[in-house]
Amino acid sequence: xxxxxxxxxxxxxxxxxxxxxxxxxxxxxxxxxxxxxxxxxxxxxxxxxxxxxxxxxxxxxxxxxxxxxxxxxxxxxxxxxxxxxxxxxxxxxxxxxxxxxxxxxxxxxxxxxxxxxxxxxxxxxxxxxxxxxxxxxxxxxxxxxxxxxxxxxxxxxxxxxxxxxxxxxxxxxxxxxxxxxxxxxxxxxxxxxxxxxxxxxxxxxxxxxxxxxxxxxxxxxxxxxxxxxxxxxxxxxxxxxxxxxxxxxxxxxxxxxxxxxxxxxxxxxxxxxxxxxxxxxxxxxxxxxxxxxxxxxxxxxxxxxxxxxxxxxxxxxxxxxxxxxxxxxxxxxxxxxxxxxxxxxxxxxxxxxxxxxxxxxxxxxxxxxxxxxxxxxxxxxxxxxxxxxxxxxxxxxxxxxxxxxxxxxxxxxxxxxxxxxxxxxxxxxxxxxxxxxxxxxxxxxxxxxxxxxxxxxxxxxx
Numbered sequence: 001x002x003x004x005x006x007x008x009x010x011x012x013x014x015x016x017x018x019x020x021x022x023x024x025x026x027x028x029x030x031x032x033x034x035x036x037x038x039x040x041x042x043x044x045x046x047x048x049x050x051x052x053x054x055x056x057x058x059x060x061x062x063x064x065x066x067x068x069x070x071x072x073x074x075x076x077x078x079x080x081x082x083x084x085x086x087x088x089x090x091x092x093x094x095x096x097x098x099x100x101x102x103x104x105x106x107x108x109x110x111x112x113x114x115x116x117x118x119x120x121x122x123x124x125x126x127x128x129x130x131x132x133x134x135x136x137x138x139x140x141x142x143x144x145x146x147x148x149x150x151x152x153x154x155x156x157x158x159x160x161x162x163x164x165x166x167x168x169x170x171x172x173x174x175x176x177x178x179x180x181x182x183x184x185x186x187x188x189x190x191x192x193x194x195x196x197x198x199x200x201x202x203x204x205x206x207x208x209x210x211x212x213x214x215x216x217x218x219x220x221x222x223x224x225x226x227x228x229x230x231x232x233x234x235x236x237x238x239x240x241x242x243x244x245x246x247x248x249x250x251x252x253x254x255x256x257x258x259x260x261x262x263x264x265x266x267x268x269x270x271x272x273x274x275x276x277x278x279x280x281x282x283x284x285x286x287x288x289x290x291x292x293x294x295x296x297x298x299x300x301x302x303x304x305x306x307x308x309x310x311x312x313x314x315x316x317x318x319x320x321x322x323x324x325x326x327x328x329x330x331x332x333x334x335x336x337x338x339x340x341x342x343x344x345x346x347x348x349x350x351x352x353x354x355x356x357x358x359x360x361x362x363x364x365x366x367x368x369x370x371x372x373x374x375x376x377x378x379x380x381x382x383x384x385x386x387x388x389x390x391x392x393x394x395x396x397x398x399x400x401x402x403x404x405x406x407x408x409x410x411x412x413x414x415x416x417x418x419x420x421x422x423x424x425x426x427x428x429x430x431x432x433x434x435x436x437x438x439x440x441x442x443x444x445x446x447x448x449x450x451x452x453x454x455x456x457x458x459x460x461x462x
Contacts, residue, residue, distance in 0.1 A: 039114050047130050058460060061090045061130055062090070063091075134158060195214070254361070295347055372392070372393045372395070380408070384435060387409050
C-alpha cells in the first residue's frame with residue numbers, strides 16, 4: 001500500500017514538474033537565449049555522446065549545484081585523480097555561475113556540463129548520453145528523477161559530503177514531501193555525511209543506517225596553505241603581496257573582508273567600518289556578496305550613501321594597463337575624486353580565498369541574517385580569526401569548534417564587529433593566538449576528501 005502511495009506521489013511530482021516547465025517554457029527559452037545553444041540542449045538532456053579516452057576505463061558524474069558545491073568537487077577531484085586515475089570525471093552544475101567557476105578552475109581533464117532538468121524523459125536521456133558508471137550527488141542535491149534514473153541504470157547513486165540543515169529536515173519530514181524525499185534518500189547506495197547531526201537526519205528521512213558513514217567536510221581539503229612546501233609558501237606570500245599592491249593597499253594597511261554576504265549584512269558592515277575607521281584610519285573594507293546578481297542593488301545603495309568605492313575587477317584592469325600601484329582608479333563610481341578609496345566591491349567569482357589571504361580581519365556572511373552561514377574554515381585554514389553571526393545552522397559544528405577553540409568569534413551586530421576588531425587591534429598578541437588556534441582547528445578537520453574518494457572507489461568496483 002505504501003509503495004503504491006509513493007509511486008502516486010512520484011507521478012504527481014512529475015506531472016507537476018512538467019506542467020510547471022510548460023508554463024515557464026517561454027521564460028526558459030528567453031533565459032537560454034542569454035546563454036548558448038549548448039546550455040539549453042544540455043538542460044534537456046542532449047549531451048554529446050563522448051567515448052571514453054584510451055587512458056580511461058570508468059566515468060564518474062559528479063553533480064554540484066553551484067559555487068559552494070563546485071569547491072567541494074574540486075577538493076574531491078584532487079583525491080579521485082590520485083586514487084582512481086583511470087576514471088574520467090564529468091561535473092554538472094545548476095547555475096551559470098557554478099558552471100563558469102567549474103569551467104575555469106577544474107583540471108583540463110574534467111568535462112563541465114549543465115545539469116538536466118529533473119523531468120521524466122529528460123533525465124533518462126541524460127543518463128543514456130553521459131553513461132556514467134557512478135552518479136554522485138554533492139551535499140544536499142536531492143532531485144528525485146535523476147536519482148531514480150541513476151539507480152535504474154546501476155550507476156549508484158551516491159550522496160557525498162552530505163549535509164542537511166534542521167530547517168530542510170523539518171520541511172522534508174512534512175507530508176507528502178516525506179514520501180518522495182524518503183524514497184529518494186533510500187535509493188542512495190552510500191551516503192558520506194559531514195557531521196553527526198547529518199547522519200541522524202538522513203537516517204530519520206529513510207536512509208538505511210548501514211549505508212551512512214561519517215566523513216567530515218571535503219571543502220576543507222582544498223590545498224591548505226600551511227601544508228605547502230616552503231617554496232610554494234614563498235610563492236603564495238609573493239602572490240598575496242602582489243594582490244595587495246594591485247589593489248592599491250599598503251603593506252601596513254588594515255583590511256577587513258566580508259565574505260559571502262547577503263541582503264542586510266552589507267549595511268551592518270558599512271556601519272561597522274564607518275565607526276572603526278575613526279580609530280583605524282587606513283581600514284579597507286572589501287565586500288564579496290554571495291550572489292553577484294545583487295551587484296546593481298549594492299551599487300545603488302552605495303551611490304545613495306554618496307559612498308566612494310571601486311570595483312575589484314576595475315582595479316585589477318587598471319593595474320594590468322600599467323597604471324601605478326600607488327594610484328587609485330581614475331573613475332570613481334560616485335563621480336568624486338578621492339585619494340584613498342576605502343571600500344572595494346568584489347564583482348568576480350572565485351576570488352574569496354585570495355582575498356581572505358590579504359585580510360587582517362574576516363567576517364563570514366549569511367550569519368547575521370537567517371541564511372544558515374557559510375564556510376568558516378576557508379579563512380580559518382589561512383590563519384585568520386573568523387567573525388560570524390548567530391545564524392550558523394548549516395555549519396553549527398564548525399562554529400562551535402572555532403568558538404570553543406578560540407579561533408572563531410560570535411558577533412550579533414555592527415557594534416559587536418567593532419568591539420572584536422578593536423580588541424584585536426589593541427591586543428595584537430591575542431590576535432596572533434586566535435590566528436594560530438583557527439589554523440590548528442582547520443587542520444584537524446581535514447582528510448574528508450581522502451575518505452570520500454576511497455568510498456567512491458570501493459563502490460565503483462563493488
